[in-house]
Amino acid sequence: MSTQKTNEFGGEIGGVTLMGKAHSLSALFIVLLRATIGGMILFAGLGKVAEWPFDAAGYLANIDPASPVSGLYGAMAATPWFVEFANVFVPATQVLIGAALIAGAFVRLAALGGAMQMMLFYLGGWSGDVFALFESTLIYAIVFLTVAAFGAGRVLGLDAYIEKIEVGGQALVEKFPALRYVLG
Template sequence: MATKELRPEANTFESKFGGLTVRGRAHSLSAWFVLALRLMMGYAFLYSGWTKIAAAEPFNAAGYLTNVPAASPATGLFNWMGTTPWFVDFVNVAVPWGEFFIGLGLLVGAFVRLAAFFGAFMMLTFYLGNWSVEHGFINGDFAYMLVFLAVAAFGAGRILGLDSIIEQQKVDGTPLVERYPALRYVLG
């Protein structure tokens, strides 16, 4: 595999937060790994959502919501959600269809930052709902939340995805994201 000589600033990233600056330099193969993470999470969520949508029995989150471990910092919130009929009805639609559309967005690379944000939010709620710290605070739900955030941070929708095409669509001769800069928060 051959790579072209890159400018010194290519593949370099930097972030400043709270007076702290971090810098890094990505390997030229990093794009393939970011793409693999996007596709892996896309397939996992699309499949999970589809199995709930197509199941013989309708998806029902009430039992999950009312049986969150007592040690979870969100037990009271989950109990309220599970005993509030309109909220259970909402969750029964939002979880399967949310998983399905998050997965679809990641697989085709469209609205990836938006999909990854909601994927990370869902994983945070699963983390709190599946609370178990016997082996430490880091578990699969937490790790998947970080994968979603990495997919969003690296703009994985621009890597063999539709976001790179959507961003360049012209509106009155100006690329879409230049005309509407806020779209950078949902595309990429």
């Protein structure tokens, strides 16, 4: 006789309780989703490194004037120290986010970083067109947040092991509960 766990999940939002039941293949697909979105951002970062020097100024200076961030991004493009920072920060974080997601380590932190980058790209690409509401970078941001919400690092990922590391006779996340926000 086999014992089968029920894969129920849910939450409450604004007084409305949402409940669901995951399919037996859900764990496989959350790993595939984590690895795919991780690979996407990893190779975006590696592409920038391979074509070094990367120059963020061209992107920042050419934002559609209809974008709500065009003035801000234009000011960033006109600030040499910020451009130099972005030239290193963007590719480096993309490589780190991708590697972390593929390995399943610090998944919530990495996924949040990926979602934030995608939202910045989304706002930069906003043309004021209603169809831009569903532009790919917004979809990517939602995928990153989904990976974080499901704690995808605990499924065939290093986070399942990192959380159990013992520190002073306690599991890491028991000793430092705030780590639950970056692991998972």
